[in-house]
Amino acid sequence: MKRGRHLDQNKHLNVLDVHIVHVVHVVIPLPPVKGNLHYRLHRKKVFDWNLRHVFSKNIRFFRCFSTLLELAGLAAGLQFGVLSETIQDICRPRSWQHRSILRRNSSLNPFISFTFCLLQTRKKPVAARLPHFSPKQIANSMQVSESSVKRWCDRGVIPTVRTIGGHRRITLDGLQQFLRETGQTLVHPEAIGLPSLCQCRRTEIPGAKDPEQRSFRSALAEGDEQTCRAVLRARVAGGASRSEAAEDLIADAMHGLGEAWDCKEIDIYQERRACDICQRLMMEMRNEIGPVSADAPVAVGGSPEDDHYQLPTAMVELALREIGWNAINLGSNLPLDSFRQAAHDQNAKLVWLSVSALEDPARFIVAENRLAGSLGEQVSLFVGGRVIDESLRSKLRYTACCGSVRELVQLAGMTQAGIRR
């Protein structure tokens, strides 16, 4: 039977829908019937897995057997929709057109023999697993020979499925597994309709001189939270305060990641993941400090409206708590009037403003000046952040404007309300 016709007959089957769970070969000897053997050989290749189906005339028996298998399969948690369809297909009258070999060759013992596969239908819809690729497509996108890809398929290095016609096909999952396990890359992912991946995704973030900073930077870019934590702890164990360690390692690494992101040397997800890790590490350190004393002076602060940066203000909170303030981080993207309200409600002695991004500097200046005027003489206003440059600074009203958390610690420690560790 020609393959084309064969595929056509089975067009309702997609080989990616099924996979062989088990091959069953059954030979049932029959009592010899002299003279008129009506056993017929069904020669149709249902699949190209060289299966031969020899049926007796008694189709009911076959159906019964398949039902039993189906039940057994269901009991084992498998699905057998395709098996029944295949059998129906086989059982069509036109499948019986071949005269039996048994009839022509009387030396053969009469038997019913059939080999078939238990086919497990996959549960996911086909579309979810597409696309799948031919070895030639993969070879083109990897810039290797097609025969190499076929060899990898046959050795199981690339997980491969077969079409009904027996051709090798590689699913996206299989391809990704292969690339992951072998460290190979697609030179031309676009050749198979995939977006190009950043081949030069860095985990070495250059720029730091200190070995601890270097290892923290690369662990952070790698997403290795354990190593980040260990390096941070080692810094604290070496005598740095928690906020100093955070500034030396976290701020430094985030600056490095920002530059690497700007140069397209890391992917954006690495930066987002790094932020998340740093948030957790700072929260851990904050919790290690423990509760502040009941009479500790209160400080409140955060980032202004349209500023979504969370790490700088969290770092300020950590630093102030470490020197004995009851520092309360109000978070990011907060209208400045809300700072005033929080200071009033909490009876705060210090308000900090961490400014990393400004959409409308003029509006910010007005709001900042209003906030400074409303806080009163007893409340210190500390301003800092990466966008506070000389020209902006000159238009703001504050008690102190610092470039770093270290400076803030020194100044806050000197304020009247500040208390010693």
Ligand code: B12
């Ligand atoms: C993480 C990150 C983000 C994240 C933040 C997420 C989060 N959950 O926090 C998000 C996604 C919001 C983001 C967005 C954008 N980002 Co961004 N981002 C960064 C990155 C990589 C790290 C920021 C950070 O957390 N640093 C760590 C903190 C601790 O360091 P720090 O801010 O310098 O703070 C120190 C001091 O300033 C000081 N300090 C800070 N606050 C205060 C307060 C007081 C009172 C005191 C005393 C001191 C003080 O102490 C800190 C410790 O030393 C920086 C790179 C960098 N150089 O910082 C880019 C960076 C700031 N981003 C940049 C850009 C371009 C953007 C976007 C415009 C990108 C875009 N196209 O959308 C947007 C703008 C968003 C906006 N309008 O708010 C550029 C800015 C370039 C420029 N010339 O302005 C940078 C520099 C990256 C780069 N190299 O290109 N970003």
